[in-house]
Amino acid sequence: MSYYDFLFVIEVLVGGLLSGVMYSLVAIGFVLIYKTSGVLNFAQGSMVLFAALTFVSLVERGIPFALSLLITLAVMVALGFTIERTVLRPLVNRSPMTLFMATLGLSYIIEGAAQLVWGTQVHGLDLGIDDTPFEVGGILISSFDLLAAGIAAAMVAGLSAFFYWTRIGLAFRAVADDQFAALAVGLRLPRIWGTVWTAAGFVALVAGLLWGARLGVQFSLSLIVLKALPVLVLGGFDSILGAIVGGLIIGASEKLAEVYLGPFVGGGIEGWFAYALALVVLLVRPSGLFGQKTVERV
Amino acid sequence: MAVQALDAARLPIDWQRLALPVALIAVAYGLIPAYASSYLVEAILLPFLALSLAAVGLNLLTGYCGQLSLGSSAFMAVGAFAAYNFNLRVEGLPLAATMILAGISAAGIGVVFGLPSLRLRGFYLAVSTLAAQFFVQWALTKFGWFSNDNPSGVISAPHLAVAGFSLDRATGRYLLSVTTVIVLTALVWRLVNSATGRNFIAVRDNETAARVIGVPVLKTKLLAFAISSFIIGVAGVLWAFTYLRTVEPAGFNLDRSFQILFIIIIGGLASIRGAFLGAAFIVIFPLILSRLGAFLFGGLFDSGVLDMSQRIVLGALIIIFLIAEPNGLSALFDRLKRRIGSRSS
Numbered sequence: 001m002s003y004y005d006f007l008f009v010i011e012v013l014v015g016g017l018l019s020g021v022m023y024s025l026v027a028i029g030f031v032l033i034y035k036t037s038g039v040l041n042f043a044q045g046s047m048v049l050f051a052a053l054t055f056v057s058l059v060e061r062g063i064p065f066a067l068s069l070l071i072t073l074a075v076m077v078a079l080g081f082t083i084e085r086t087v088l089r090p091l092v093n094r095s096p097m098t099l100f101m102a103t104l105g106l107s108y109i110i111e112g113a114a115q116l117v118w119g120t121q122v123h124g125l126d127l128g129i130d131d132t133p134f135e136v137g138g139i140l141i142s143s144f145d146l147l148a149a150g151i152a153a154a155m156v157a158g159l160s161a162f163f164y165w166t167r168i169g170l171a172f173r174a175v176a177d178d179q180f181a182a183l184a185v186g187l188r189l190p191r192i193w194g195t196v197w198t199a200a201g202f203v204a205l206v207a208g209l210l211w212g213a214r215l216g217v218q219f220s221l222s223l224i225v226l227k228a229l230p231v232l233v234l235g236g237f238d239s240i241l242g243a244i245v246g247g248l249i250i251g252a253s254e255k256l257a258e259v260y261l262g263p264f265v266g267g268g269i270e271g272w273f274a275y276a277l278a279l280v281v282l283l284v285r286p287s288g289l290f291g292q293k294t295v296e297r298v
Numbered sequence: 299m300a301v302q303a304l305d306a307a308r309l310p311i312d313w314q315r316l317a318l319p320v321a322l323i324a325v326a327y328g329l330i331p332a333y334a335s336s337y338l339v340e341a342i343l344l345p346f347l348a349l350s351l352a353a354v355g356l357n358l359l360t361g362y363c364g365q366l367s368l369g370s371s372a373f374m375a376v377g378a379f380a381a382y383n384f385n386l387r388v389e390g391l392p393l394a395a396t397m398i399l400a401g402i403s404a405a406g407i408g409v410v411f412g413l414p415s416l417r418l419r420g421f422y423l424a425v426s427t428l429a430a431q432f433f434v435q436w437a438l439t440k441f442g443w444f445s446n447d448n449p450s451g452v453i454s455a456p457h458l459a460v461a462g463f464s465l466d467r468a469t470g471r472y473l474l475s476v477t478t479v480i481v482l483t484a485l486v487w488r489l490v491n492s493a494t495g496r497n498f499i500a501v502r503d504n505e506t507a508a509r510v511i512g513v514p515v516l517k518t519k520l521l522a523f524a525i526s527s528f529i530i531g532v533a534g535v536l537w538a539f540t541y542l543r544t545v546e547p548a549g550f551n552l553d554r555s556f557q558i559l560f561i562i563i564i565g566g567l568a569s570i571r572g573a574f575l576g577a578a579f580i581v582i583f584p585l586i587l588s589r590l591g592a593f594l595f596g597g598l599f600d601s602g603v604l605d606m607s608q609r610i611v612l613g614a615l616i617i618i619f620l621i622a623e624p625n626g627l628s629a630l631f632d633r634l635k636r637r638i639g640s641r642s643s
Contacts, residue, residue, distance in 0.1 A: 040421045090621040096420060097366055101563055102620050104556065108613030116606040226428070226552075233425045266440045275429035279414055282426065286417045 011139045012255050018145035020251020021152045022210065026228035027235070027243035028156065029203035034237045035176040036196045037088065039099040043107035045225025047201055049217075050114040051076055052208030056123040056217045069205075076201030079110075084194040092189075111222055123217040127209060148210045155206060156240060159199075168195060176238070230274035234281050236291020245289060250274045326476050331469050339468045340541075346581045347475040348536040353561040353573035354486055355529030360559070361568035362490055363522035364502025365415055365423060369430035370530050370558045372411075375550035376434060377404040377531025378538035379444050382453045386446060393460050397478065397535050404531020405524040407434070412523025416516050419505075431552055438547035445547075452546045455539040471540040478536060482529055487570055489525070498522055499568070530558075560612065564619050566626025575627040584608055 026048060033041045054075055058068035087102055129147055133140040163169040174182040175192050183189055208217075211224055231250050235242025257273050287293050334343065356370050381400035384391055391399075411430040415423050438444050438451060445451045458465040458474060465474045489495050497518045500508035509515045538545045557580060565576020587608055591599035599607075623630055 040424075087617055087621075094620075094624075098620055098624065100366075100421065100424070101559070102617050104559070105613040105616030105620070108609045108616070110613075112606040112609030112613065116603065116610065120602060120606075226432075229425045229428065233422055237421060268436060268440060271436050272429060272432035275426070275432060279426050279429055282414065282422055283417055286419070286422065288422070 007138050009256075012259050013252055014139060014141055015145070016252035016255030017248050018142065018149055018251070019255065020231075020247040020249070021145070021149040021244075022207075022214075022247075023224075023227050023231045023251055024244045024247030025148070025152050025155075025203070025207040025210065026224050027231040027247055028152075028159070028240060029200040029207065030228060030232050031238060031240050031243045032159075032196055032200045032203065034232075036172050037099075037175075037193055038096050038179075039088070039103060040096070040237065041200065042100060042103040042225065043083075043110055044200065044204060044228070045222040046107040046110040046114070047076075047079070047204035048208040048211065048224060049219065049222035050079070050110050050208075051201065051205035052125065052212035052217045052221055053114045053118045053123070055205070055209065056125050056212065057118045059125075060123065072205055073202065076205055077198045080197030080199075080201045081194040083197050084190060088193055088197075089190060107222070107225075111219070115219065120219065123212075125209065125212040125217050127213045129213065144214070151206065151210065152244075155203065156244065159240065168192075172196065227274070230278035232288075233278040234288055236288030238292050239288075239290035242288055242290030250277065253277055323480065326480070327473075330476075331473060334472075336468045339472050342581055342585075343472055344468075344475055344541040345537075346577050347472075347479050348533050348541050349558065349561060349580060350574045350577040351479045351482060351536060352530050352533035352558045353565065353577050354483055354570055355526045355533060356558050357562045357565075357568065357570065357573050358486060358490070358498070358529065359522050359526035361562055361566075361572075362495065362502060363498040363519065363526075365412075365519065365522060366420070367427040367526075368424055368552070368555050368559065369411065369427040369434075371534075371550040371552070371554035372430045372434035373404045373408055373527045373530040374534030374537055374554070375438060375547060376407045376527075377401060377534030378545060378550070379438055379453060379547075380404065380531070381535040381539065382456070383444065383446075385456045393458060393465075393474075397532055400535050401528040401532040404534065405528040408523045408527020408531075409520055412520055412527075415519050415523065428552075431555060435547050435550065450546060451548075452544060453538065455543045458539060475536050475540045478532060482532060483570060486525075486529065490570070494518070494521065502568075560616055562626075563616055564626055566628030567624075569626065569628040571631070572626050572628035575631060579627065583612070587611060 026044065029044045029047070030041055033039055033044070051072055055068050055072040058071055059065060063071070083106065087106060088099075091099055091102055129144050133142050135141075163172060171182070171187050171192050172195075174185070174187060175189065179189070182192075207224075208221065211221055215221065231243060231246040233246075234250060235244070235246025254270055254273055254277075258267075258270055261273075262269055281289065285291075330339070330343070352370060352374060355373075356367060359365050359367055377400045380403035381396050384396045384399045407430070411427060414426045418426060442448070442451075445453050458471065460474070463470070465471055490498070497508070497513045500511070500513050501515055501518050501522075505515060508518075534550070542549070561576035561580050562573060563576070564579055565574070566572025584604075588599075588604050591604055591607065595603075619626060
């Protein structure tokens with residue numbers, strides 16, 4: 001392998017790692033909800049779409065950037081608490097599968113509503129970020145991806161700080177650890193769930209803005225849920241660290257596979273490669289890399 | 299639910315219970331072929347039958363055996379494309395044999411993608427069934443051999459005939475469809491009331507407990523995947539050959555998988571009747587909604603709005619059913635029957 005081949009591998013790897021961060025960004029929203037309420041929220045992708053579409057439509061109507069951001073955030077808070085009230089509360093104590101199917105229904109509602117209100121056309125979203133690649137030691141790196149990675153890192157740091165140093169964060173952790181014990185010591189589960197869904201809505205907004213700037217804001221944005229699922233499975237559903245490591249692994253190996261494996265099978269493998277990779281890891285570790293192992297009792 | 303299944307198996311044949319199925323069969327073979335308009339057959343009955351069968355198959359796996367699958371339409375695709383190829387490449391293969399071979403192909407793929415279920419539980423398994431969804435769709439599009447090198451991967455239904463009788467007309471296709479559905483449904487009904495069916499339910503209700511009392515869990519799960527995929531595969535043949543006549547791999551996408559899952563949620567999990575009620579609902583509901591929308595909003599209700607409101611209403615219905623009637627239309631139907639029964643007596 002020549003020096004340039006080596007550089008090329010590194011470049012592909014770095015590009016893959018950075019796009020993996022974009023996957024993690026979506027996956028973190030799932031983890032937040034799964035950790036505290038045991039629900040695999042399939043609607044996370046449609047929340048991403050909803051947030052991005054709301055924001056971009058507001059901006060297009062001439063509302064200033066910051067105000068649009070605030071309004072969208074307020075809408076996501078309302079959405080989070082409405083979901084808690086209308087979907088989660090009536091389904092409390094039901095099996096995780098039931099809740100999952102409910103979020104499937106929820107994703108249909110949110111997608112439909114978002115497009116019914118804002119229309120189905122594709123919106124361009126310009127965050128004012130320059131996307132010219134720059135060179136480091138002979139390797140081209142996308143500055144947009146780098147910025148996205150920075151934002152993701154800041155968000156994870158912020159969330160971790162929130163979890164460890166605030167009272168609500170403490171309550172989150174208590175609920176994640178043991179719902180019944182949390183209820184017994186007087187934590188208000190409905191409020192906590194509402195807050196968690198709001199937090200997930202915030203994550204969805206950030207992911208929606210970055211993905212939207214990359215792909216344009218349109219229906220296919222809600223399909224990134226399908227990109228995030230293998231990341232989640234790989235990392236474990238209940239670990240933020242898992243979501244990040246999983247995203248990096250999937251992003252990097254997906255890009256490498258596309259370049260080195262793709263030509264042999266005719267390309268287009270990005271649709272399922274991540275799933276195959278996640279499956280292989282699962283066969284060795286059935287709860288993902290960082291997921292909590294379940295104890296089985298009769 | 300488990301208790302009900304036990305009772306059904308212990309009782310001798312109950313003729314009153316058989317009255318309804320017999321009446322339905324009479325309608326299916328007598329009234330419908332004679333009087334139904336071709337619109338009713340082509341646009342409502344054929345998709346209804348194919349989706350019902352797919353839902354019966356998925357219900358076996360998800361409703362009875364408790365293994366959530368999000369890849370049903372991949373197995374429909376395997377069935378449809380396998381049938382197309384068997385028909386194309388084996389000279390003079392009878393239609394029934396083609397359908398059975400297609401089902402067996404789907405069952406084979408189903409077992410392969412069911413293997414992870416031996417290690418994985420719940421959501422981890424559900425996500426891994428998505429692998430089947432994406433992989434199958436990719437393979438069918440990518441390798442031209444499957445569609446006989448059609449540039450866009452489209453396959454068209456061959457000439458359908460049984461023992462020299464052509465079934466290409468709407469009524470013929472309907473009879474083929476309805477016969478297949480009745481035969482397979484009867485077999486599934488026998489299965490869920492047998493010891494194997496009870497093993498399915500035991501694995502669903504508590505896998506560890508099932509293992510402790512001696513249910514062969516691994517075998518049971520793989521069997522559920524195989525039989526379920528077989529049925530869904532045959533449903534795929536019906537979908538492609540009797541209903542659409544021309545399909546592409548993209549027609550068997552994730553939305554179709556969700557649609558079949560929604561059928562069994564709305565119809566009722568672990569209920570054969572539920573699969574039919576749910577399928578009827580899913581087929582008729584868009585028609586009603588479009589009429590209703592046009593009636594209420596007139597010209598404002600264009601196809602885009604219809605599409606979106608359909609999604610919203612469908613999603614809302616899923617949630618409402620899960621909250622208010624987890625056993626679906628099937629349970630609703632039972633309650634209604636009891637109420638009518640108590641009033642008349």
